[in-house]
Amino acid sequence: MILQNMANQQEFDVIIIGGSYAGLSAALALGRALRKVLVIDAGNPCNKQTPHSHNFLTQDGKTPKEISEIAKSQVANYNTISFVNDIAIKGEKNVSGFEITTAEGAIFKGRKLIFGTGVKDIMPNIEGFAACWGISVIHCPYCHGYEVRNQKTGLFANGDMAYEFGKLLWNWTKELTIYTNGKSTLSVEQTKTLANKNIHIVEKEIVKINHEHGKIQELVFSDYSAQKLDALYAKIPFIQHSDIPQNSGCEITEMGMLKVDMMQKTTIEGVFAAGDSTNMMRSVANAVYGGNMAGAAVSKELIAEEFAKA
Incomplete structure (x- = not known):
């Protein structure tokens, strides 16, 4: 679902920033767990120039765009998942969770955050x-x-x-x-x-x-x-594509990756991350795995919190 009236749909169980392979994989897991999810993405993946994607079972040889389009169409079948074509520029923690502000001025609230924002490669000054x-x-x-x-x-x-x-x-x-x-x-x-x-x-x-x-x-x-x-x-240098995690206090490893545990949880409570921003193994298959794990881990946390309060 693409949000039309954002003023009436600002609060979510989970906000996923980055709607490529990791983000969509996390959204799929959460949609199947009946969670109200918002995916914020501007449609500018780092592999947009790559002609073909390989080493991902069932999708070998397809273009990155083909894989993303199939993924998004399948995720969109879950009516608790919404999409916004925008860029998250600011994140703040509050009593109930997190508040995300976008470049278009929209403000969304979520109990948990997942970053699937990837990295930005720094090109050398070489023509071509x-x-x-x-x-x-x-x-x-x-x-x-x-x-x-x-x-x-x-x-x-x-x-x-x-x-x-x-x-x-x-x-x-x-x-x-x-x-x-x-x-x-x-x-x-x-x-x-x-x-x-x-x-x-x-x-x-x-x-x-x-x-x-x-x-x-x-x-x-x-x-x-x-x-x-x-x-x-x-092998060229890179930076995190989004500065929100680091500005929010998420720890960065010596390799420049967001530090996560086996469940894709960052060093900040309630914040998870998956994909290229967390792992030097930059592949579609790895991003999908990490996103799936993050989605399942977030779902488990939400269920545990609600069960304890019921």
């Missing part, structure tokens, strides 16, 4: 990088490695990350080059080990990615030389 992100500049071999197996592949990373990730990628291709985008910080021993596996290291600064509709053709370096390439894995 953002246009290729999710298409031929990729983050995960389990999501994309099969499609670029045995092809001329690069890794945009340095130091220990480059070494460990390079070892992993060697499974999918033996035509692998590590691009450190400046002086290599790999140790002498790491460099020697990689060289013995025919994994090359290029320390030139990358200034541009020539591509066609997001498909890499070549890397261009600061010395005007270029190198042909089919795919480039990249």
